[in-house]
Every structure is written in structure tokens, then in C-alpha cells.
Amino acid sequence: MSSRPVGRPPLFDRDDAVLAAARLFWSRGYSGTTTRALSSALDMSTSSIYAAFGSKAGLFEEAVRTYAERYRTVYVEACAEPALGDVLGLLLRRSVEEFTQPSAQHPGCLISSAAMTDTPDTIDTRTYVTDLHASNERLLRERIERARDECQLRADIVPSTLAALVQTLWHGLSTQSNQGAGRDRLLEIVDAALEMLLDAAAHDRGRDVRPVHARG
Known part of the structure; x- marks a missing residue:
């Protein structure tokens, strides 16, 4: 006879459980999400949740890490582009697409909730989110x-300031998405911001440094 871990349902799907939990954490916050609510959303007993994830904090951390790593991938792939306009365009547009994924596939920008948690149980998760933001900005x-250095920007541009400005825009887009702004509206904001940023920072004002998709 086959056996399965005690307390875990036979049809347990970890990815589905993490997504369901992430949606709940996103809408209610960590402190506002009870184990009873998690049990109902995941269709798992409290003991099964603890058996699978160790604790409520463990489930929260796994949910945050699962979706936050997708943003790290966006940054890495964007920064591989040869032109700065395409770097910033890909980074912001791909992030908006990630923010606005259908709820069946994505819980929203959960890392915003993670940054605002107020309990010692989530210190490791908050540290992870802080480190992730710092790594992406670096x-x-x-x-x-x-x-x-390649003369795509004016020599007096301070890279750390421009990076912080882009990060501020990224967080603003995330917040607006969480507040219900749609993908089309967010992409309009991205296009307007990129046009102003890149025009102001261009080494040669006669040079078109906008993302390729925005030219024409």
C-alpha cells in the first residue's frame, strides 16, 4: 500500500496553494490574514498547512519569494539589452505586464505587502524584499x-539618481496597479515617463534613444 504524509490532502498542489495564499495576503496583508482564512482559501486544514509550509510565516515567505523572483528575472533580462532606452522600456513594460497578470495566474504585487508587514515573524521576508530591491537597483x-560610459547619456547624469528615479516610478506603477489601474493606463504612463526621462538624459539631443517599440 502507498502512503502519503500525514495531514496533507492527496490532491495537494503546492503551486495552487501558494497562489491562493498569495492572493489572500495581498488583499488582507499578513496580519489581517488568519489561519482560518488560509485554511478556507487553500481548502486545507490548519495542520496540513503547517505540515506543508512550517507556519503561516513560512507560507507567506514562500509566496513572496515565488512571485518576487519573477521581477528579478525582468531586471536581468532588461539590463541585457544593448540600448538604454530598450533597457528601461523592457523593464517597465514587462513589470507592468507582470503587475496586471490575470488573477488566475498572479496575485498582484505581493512584495508591496511584504515590505509593510509589522510582525517579528516576517523579519526574514522583509529583509529578503529589501535585499531584492537593492539588488535590482544596483x-x-x-x-x-x-x-x-558609452556616451548614450550626458556626462553629468548621476547613474545612482537615475536608477533611484526609475525605481520610484516602478514602485508607483506597482501601487497604482494594486489600487486598480489597468494595464493600458499603466503603459501610457510608462511611455510618457520614458519619453521625458530619455529626452532629458540623452547625450545628443538630436539622437532618438527611446525604446524601439515607441519609435515611428
Whole structure:
């Protein structure tokens, strides 16, 4: 006879469970999400949840890490583009697409909720999110430094300031998405912001440094 771990349902799907939990954490926050609510959303007993994830905090951390790593991938792939306009265009547009995935596939930008948790149980998760943001911004700053060295930007542009500005825009787009702004509206904001940013920062004002998709 086959056996299965005690307390875990036979049809347990970890990915589905993490997504269901992530949706709940996103809408209610960590402190506002009870184990009873998680049990109902995941269709699992409290003991099964603890058996699978260790604790409520463990489930929260796995949910945050699962979706936050998708944004790290966006940054890495964007920073591999040869032109800075395409770096920023891909980064922001892909992020907006990620923010606005159908709810059946994505819980919203959960890392915003993670950054605002207020309990000692989630210290490790908050530290992870802080480190992730710092890592993404560092990667972007280094890419902007390269663009300046390649004369794609004015020599007086401070890469750390431009990277921080882009990060501020990224967080603003995330917040607006969480508040219900749709993909088309967010992409309009991205296009307007990129046009102003890149025009102001261009080494040669006669040079078109906008993302390829925005030209024409």
C-alpha cells in the first residue's frame, strides 16, 4: 500500500496553494490574514498547512519569494539589452505586464505587502524584499553607468539618481496597479515617463534613444 504524509490532502498542489495564499495576503496583508482564512482559501486544514509550509510565516515567505523572483528575472533580462532606452522600456513594460497578470495566474504585487508587514515573524521576508530591491537597483545603476560610459547619456547624469528615479516610478506603477489601474493606463504612463526621462538624459539631443517599440 502507498502512503502519503500525514495531514496533507492527496490532491495537494503546492503551486495552487501558494497562489491562493498569495492572493489572500495581498488583499488582507499578513496580519489581517488568519489561519482560518488560509485554511478556507487553500481548502486545507490548519495542520496540513503547517505540515506543508512550517507556519503561516513560512507560507507567506514562500509566496513572496515565488512571485518576487519573477521581477528579478525582468531586471536581468532588461539590463541585457544593448540600448538604454530598450533597457528601461523592457523593464517597465514587462513589470507592468507582470503587475496586471490575470488573477488566475498572479496575485498582484505581493512584495508591496511584504515590505509593510509589522510582525517579528516576517523579519526574514522583509529583509529578503529589501535585499531584492537593492539588488535590482544596483543592477540597473551599473547598466546606466555603462550607458553613460558609452556616451548614450550626458556626462553629468548621476547613474545612482537615475536608477533611484526609475525605481520610484516602478514602485508607483506597482501601487497604482494594486489600487486598480489597468494595464493600458499603466503603459501610457510608462511611455510618457520614458519619453521625458530619455529626452532629458540623452547625450545628443538630436539622437532618438527611446525604446524601439515607441519609435515611428
